[in-house]
Ligand SMILES: Nc1nc2c(ncn2[C@@H]2O[C@H](COP(=O)(O)OP(=O)(O)O)[C@@H](OP(=O)(O)OP(=O)(O)O)[C@H]2O)c(=O)[nH]1
């Protein structure tokens with residue numbers, strides 16, 4: 607693979623797009639899922655000022671292991687150990703019950719690497735903005751509010767990682783009346 611970061615990022619976007627090709631978001635328009643990982647990487651670059659290529663790659667790939675047939679070993683062989691490790695850190699164990707997965711995110715957030723914390727901040731910021739944009743199919747207003755409350759608990763454990771992203775998250779929690 608070329609060592610230019612532009613070529614590396616294009617290779618990574620293409621890999622993620624192929625992996626998520628049949629997946630859609632839960633919004634009423636069934637937006638292509640790939641819009642989410644691209645948007646998370648773009649938040650890190652454009653709003654967070656992050657230029658670390660491996661963090662941007664991990665953002666692009668962050669839901670491939672959780673939501674597609676991709677394995678951490680595959681990511682390691684294609685993109686190297688650092689990118690694979692960051693994705694591993696932000697991957698939920700889908701064999702666990704939902705409540706347990708949610709609890710573990712709150713518990714683990716403060717212990718993640720700086721690079722993984724950045725991806726987690728941008729992931730939450732994207733998803734909360736998406737909830738403000740429209741309600742996922744089948745979600746009640748209560749479930750949306752619960753997601754904000756839970757996200758604020760995860761985000762508290764990520765403090766001191768990126769001031770710009772944390773301020774934007776804080777504003778979203780404030781608008782919802784959620785303690786942060
Ligand atoms: N807001 C929103 N979220 C959507 C939409 N479509 C898919 N999602 C995904 O749904 C997840 C949040 O829904 P939940 O019901 O709380 O989680 P679950 O799918 O893991 O059970 C997020 O997963 P994630 O990215 O892995 O993040 P996390 O919530 O697990 O941290 C988010 O990306 C959509 O239209 N709007």
Ligand SMILES: [Mn+2]
Nearest residue numbers: 642668669729
């Ligand atoms: Mn995500």
